[in-house]
Amino acid sequence: MKDHSTSKEEFEExxxxxxxxxxxxxxxxxxRELLFIFSWRDIKVKYKQTSLGIxxxxxxPLAMSIIxxxxxxxxxxxxxxxxxxxxxxxxxxxxxxxxxxNGITNASNSMLNNEGIIKKIxxxxxxxxxxxxxxxxxxxxxxxxxxxxxxxxxxxDIDLIKFILxxxxxxxxxxxxxxxxGTFLAALNIKFRDFRYTIxxxxxxxxxxxxxxxxxxxxxxxxxxxxxxxxPMNAILELSxxxxxxxxxxxxxxxxxxxxxxxxxxxxxxxFRRTEAYFADIS
Amino acid sequence: xxxxxxIQTISKKFSINKQQExxxxxxxxxxxxxxxxxxxxDFWALKDVSFDVYPGESIGIIGKNGAGKSTLLKILSKxxxxxxxxxxxxxxxxSLLEVGTGxxxxxxxxxxxxxxxxxxxxxxxxxxxxxxxxxxxxGVEQFIDTPLKRYSSGMQLRLAFAVAAxxxxxxxxxxxxxxxxxxxxxxxxLGKMGEVSKSGRTVLFxxxxxxxxxxxxxxxxxLHKGRMEFFDISLKATEFYHNLSKTSDTxxxxxxxxxxxxxxxxxxxxxTINTGDDLExxxxxxxxxxxxxxxxxxxxxxxMGNLIAHMINYDDNHQTIQSKTIKATINEINLPIGIYxxxxxxxxxxxxxxxxxxxxxxxxxxxxxxxxxxxSNVPPNARMILKSKWE
Numbered sequence: 001m002k003d004h005s006t007s008k009e010e011f012e013e014x015x016x017x018x019x020x021x022x023x024x025x026x027x028x029x030x031x032r033e034l035l036f037i038f039s040w041r042d043i044k045v046k047y048k049q050t051s052l053g054i055x056x057x058x059x060x061p062l063a064m065s066i067i068x069x070x071x072x073x074x075x076x077x078x079x080x081x082x083x084x085x086x087x088x089x090x091x092x093x094x095x096x097x098x099x100x101x102n103g104i105t106n107a108s109n110s111m112l113n114n115e116g117i118i119k120k121i122x123x124x125x126x127x128x129x130x131x132x133x134x135x136x137x138x139x140x141x142x143x144x145x146x147x148x149x150x151x152x153x154x155x156x157d158i159d160l161i162k163f164i165l166x167x168x169x170x171x172x173x174x175x176x177x178x179x180x181x182g183t184f185l186a187a188l189n190i191k192f193r194d195f196r197y198t199i200x201x202x203x204x205x206x207x208x209x210x211x212x213x214x215x216x217x218x219x220x221x222x223x224x225x226x227x228x229x230x231x232p233m234n235a236i237l238e239l240s241x242x243x244x245x246x247x248x249x250x251x252x253x254x255x256x257x258x259x260x261x262x263x264x265x266x267x268x269x270x271x272f273r274r275t276e277a278y279f280a281d282i283s
Numbered sequence: 284x285x286x287x288x289x290i291q292t293i294s295k296k297f298s299i300n301k302q303q304e305x306x307x308x309x310x311x312x313x314x315x316x317x318x319x320x321x322x323x324x325d326f327w328a329l330k331d332v333s334f335d336v337y338p339g340e341s342i343g344i345i346g347k348n349g350a351g352k353s354t355l356l357k358i359l360s361k362x363x364x365x366x367x368x369x370x371x372x373x374x375x376x377x378s379l380l381e382v383g384t385g386x387x388x389x390x391x392x393x394x395x396x397x398x399x400x401x402x403x404x405x406x407x408x409x410x411x412x413x414x415x416x417x418x419x420x421x422g423v424e425q426f427i428d429t430p431l432k433r434y435s436s437g438m439q440l441r442l443a444f445a446v447a448a449x450x451x452x453x454x455x456x457x458x459x460x461x462x463x464x465x466x467x468x469x470x471x472x473l474g475k476m477g478e479v480s481k482s483g484r485t486v487l488f489x490x491x492x493x494x495x496x497x498x499x500x501x502x503x504x505x506l507h508k509g510r511m512e513f514f515d516i517s518l519k520a521t522e523f524y525h526n527l528s529k530t531s532d533t534x535x536x537x538x539x540x541x542x543x544x545x546x547x548x549x550x551x552x553x554x555t556i557n558t559g560d561d562l563e564x565x566x567x568x569x570x571x572x573x574x575x576x577x578x579x580x581x582x583x584x585x586x587m588g589n590l591i592a593h594m595i596n597y598d599d600n601h602q603t604i605q606s607k608t609i610k611a612t613i614n615e616i617n618l619p620i621g622i623y624x625x626x627x628x629x630x631x632x633x634x635x636x637x638x639x640x641x642x643x644x645x646x647x648x649x650x651x652x653x654x655x656x657x658x659s660n661v662p663p664n665a666r667m668i669l670k671s672k673w674e
Contacts (some may be wrong), residue, residue, distance in 0.1 A: 011453075015361060015370040037401040045389045120384045121402055122361035280363045281297070 028124050038114075038131035043138055057139040058146045061094040068213040076214065084244050085154050093212035095143045096236050099174055101203045103136035107182025108199055111190050111279065118279055125276045126269075129186045133178055156244065163243040170239035173254075173261050177232040180264030183272040190279055211237055216253075232257040232264070285373060286335035287454060287485050288359070293368035295329040295354050295509075328354040329365070332511045334504060336487070338374070338453070341480040343500035343517055344489045345524050350506040352489045356456050359487065374453025374485065377404055383443030388432035392423055392442055395431050399446045413449040420471075421445035448475045454485045473499070492586070492622070493521045494645045525643055545572055545629035545638040554646045558668055559654030562613040562646060564625070570607065577604055578633050581611065582626040583618075584642065591618065591666055597633075617654065617668050619661050622647045 050056045065087055073086040110132035111118065111125070118125065151158060189196050210233035211219075219225045228234055235257020242249030329351045336342055346352050357363045359370065360378035385402040386395050396417055400410040410417075418424050421442040423434070431439060457476065476499055480486045490496050496503055496517055503520035505513035505527065513523040548567040556562060564581070580595040594613065624642040631637060651661060651668055661668065 011373055011375065013372050015358065015365065015372065017365055017367055033407055034401045037398055041387060041390065041394075041398055044394070045387060048389055117385045117402060119362065121378065121404075123402070123404075277364045280357065 024124070028126065031123050031127055034123055035127045035131050035134070038127065039134040039138070042132065042135050046135070054142055057142040061091060061098050061143055062146070064094055065091045072213050084156060084241075084247075088150060088154050088156050089215075089241070090213050091147060091150055092240050093210075093237050095140060095147055096170060096174060096240050097207060097210065097212050097233065098143065099136055099140040100178060100233055100236065101207065102139065103133045103174070103178035104181045104185065105199060105203060106132035106136055107178065108185030108189050109196065110182075111186045112196070125279060126183070126272065129179075129183050129272070133175070133182060136178070137175075157246065158243045159245045166239045166242045166249070169254075170236045173232060173236050173239070173258050176258075176265040177236075177261035180261065180266070180268035182268065184264070184268035187272045187275045191275060206231060206233060210234060216250075229253050229256045230260060232261040235261075284337060287338045287372065287374045288336040289369075289371040290332060290334050290336075290359075291369045291371070293329055293332045293355070293358060293365045293370060294327060295351075295358060295363070296366040297326045297328055327509050329358070329506075330509045331368070332506070332509075333368075334511065334514050336454075336485060338485055339480075339483045340502060341486040341488060341500040343496035343503035343520065344487060344506065345493065345496055345503055345520065346506035349508075351509040352506055353458065354509075355506070356458055356487070356489060360456055372454065375404075376454040376456060377450045377452035378456035378458070383439060386431060386439065386443065389430055391430055392427040392434070395442065396446055399443065400449075403447060403450055404452070405446075405450065409451075417445045417449055420448060420475075444472055448472075448479075452484070454487065455479060456487045456489075458489045492624070492645070493524070493642070494622070497521055525640070544569060545577070546627060546640065549627060549640075549644060551625075551644055551646055554644075555649055556616065556646065557649055557653045558617060558619065558651040559615055562616050564611040564613075564644075566609040566611060566627075567607060568604065568609065568629075572629075572637075573604060573607060575604060576631070577637070578630045579609070579611075580628045582628070584624045584626065585666070586622055586624075589666075591623065615654075616648070617670070618648050619651060619665050619668055620648050 047053050047056070052059065068090045069087045073090065076086070107129040110128045114128050118128070150156075185195075185199065189199075209228060209231055211228075212233075216225075216228075216234065216238070219228065229252070235254045238249045238253045238257070241247055332351070332355060334342075344352050344355065354363075356378065358365050359372075360376060362378075383399065385399055387398060390398060396414065397407065397410055401407070405413075418427060421438075421444070423438050423442055426434060426438065431442075434442070473495060476486065476488070480499060486499070488496060488500055500517045502515060503513075503517040504511055505520050505524050507527055512527065513520055515523075545568055546566060547569055548565075550565045552563055552565065553560075566579070578595065578597055580593065580597075582590055583592040585591050594611075596609075596611070622645055625644045625646070626642055627638075627640045629637045629639075655668060655670065
């Protein structure tokens with residue numbers, strides 16, 4: 001309240017044609033409450049409508065893990081030289097995959113879902129894709145708690161120091177790439193209305209192109225392996241599985257993935273910023 | 284004193300593509316790469332609008348549909364950027380472009396107050412501080428923990444306005460808020476807005492209701508086809524607006540002024556009446572229309588613009604106009620409480636118009652008690668009150 005009365009005198013703002021391309025962090029910070037309100041709204045509505053509530057978040061990767069364990073897991077034992085049990089292997093990949101795919105899908109649809117608000121009230125538009133990513137992050141934390149339970153249940157042999165270092169790094173890589181792809185697709189979705197139909201296909205394609213339910217070393221072709229490394233999901237999975245004592249992550253994959261995710265973060269953000277001002281006109 | 288808002292040669296251009304869709308489809312876009320460029324039509328929604336607003340002023344913005352009012356408000360509230368020009372603002376601007384923005388049907392009234400308040404720019408602590416006042420103003424206290432989808436539309440609206448009324452920005456932008464709700468609630472809103480402008484805050488008010496504009500705003504801007512045609516005290520501005528609607532049709536083309544005037548002056552001596560009273564309208568016409576056959580009709584619309592009633596001098600076997608002043612009396616007006624607008628139309632016959640004056644006067648029905656026994660419990664959506672016999 002006290003800074004309100006003092007800033008009242010000096011407050012001066014210009015509205016012009018050219019929006020400022022750099023991100024106004026102070027403004028973004030002043031809207032932080034709205035960010036959490038949007039996330040809170042969507043989480044609340046999402047879990048209010050399901051009878052299972054929060055268990056629903058666990059169910060999605062769990063059901064997929066069971067299916068993969070019963071099918072592909074049976075076919076892979078010779079190739080899979082890990083000491084890690086297959087259910088742990090696949091679940092450790094799926095939780096990050098669901099963070100990645102739900103995050104990007106949520107973010108890319110977020111601007112259209114909030115069209116009504118965008119057309120009527122001003123606030124930094126970045127809040128919308130950002131809050132939708134927080135929802136995916138919320139689900140991730142729930143599944144992560146369950147993941148720890150699974151690790152304990154299977155007596156998985158993990159290196160605790162690696163766990164503390166790699167998991168946050170995997171999370172960082174995920175968030176950077178989700179943010180980059182998410183904001184880019186959100187802006188594209190507003191501009192081209194038929195683009196959103198390609199996103200489920202894109203996600204499915206990426207899912208099979210990422211070593212979620214198969215170990216990355218089964219791809220023998222060098223060029224193919226290199227192309228697949230461009231998918232930041234590879235680096236994320238490499239990190240999330242690097243925590244097992246008998247595994248050493250491939251740092252080349254991780255560095256490529258991290259670089260890709262940083263580049264995508266800045267590209268997505270700048271594309272979003274460039275189209276942001278006109279969202280109300282074209283939506 | 285420095286102006287709180289300096290609006291400097293603001294223009295806004297829209298490109299209209301052939302499909303009339305503002306957004307593109309990827310398919311169309313790809314097709315366009317291979318084809319020659321399609322023609323885009325430019326449309327200036329606003330052109331070189333400039334005016335200053337000083338702290339504490341209430342400015343009305345009037346103009347027909349498509350005059351650029353909403354575009355101006357959208358630029359002021361930063362929803363869309365101008366194509367050229369600059370606005371310097373020295374205060375926080377909050378807009379009520381539409382109340383209830385962001386309401387979610389699955390959430391309860393309480394949750395929606397927090398959600399809507401945050402979207403409108405209130406801090407959580409501010410909402411908590413005003414929470415009781417908001418509930419009190421909305422009158423939905425009993426249902427505050429019920430999901431919004433169970434509310435009637437009237438209740439939702441009251442809740443929405445209650446939140447908006449507790450915003451405390453330096454500049455408040457209001458657009459057509461009064462077009463909704465029952466008469467009693469409208470009055471409450473008008474009162475609140477008067478309070479806001481008296482408390483020293485700056486208000487920009489867009490409305491079709493000229494009477495509300497003159498009542499609430501010291502000065503008014505008249506927009507016409509994207510240009511600012513007039514900026515002065517509200518009484519003069521509304522007068523200018525009347526003349527504007529006289530001289531141009533809805534497409535904006537100008538008539539020969541001389542031939543298109545029928546009415547000289549129209550007054551309603553008593554503008555606040557009760558249900559069951561007679562409404563008198565004094566009409567003065569131009570000399571040259573005397574002793575001729577002319578069709579005169581009056582339409583009554585409510586606040587939402589719905590046509591409520593229609594009357595025509597033809598029904599009274601009075602086609603030849605004998606005197607320069609005509610007294611039209613509506614007997615026993617049976618409308619419920621509310622503010623109504625009157626439109627006047629004159630023609631050589633029913634199909635050949637001379638002059639049309641849409642929504643130029645209004646009157647208010649204060650109470651129904653003189654007509655029927657009770658004064659309350661008339662359903663807000665009732666358009667008419669009928670006397671009845673129960674035997």
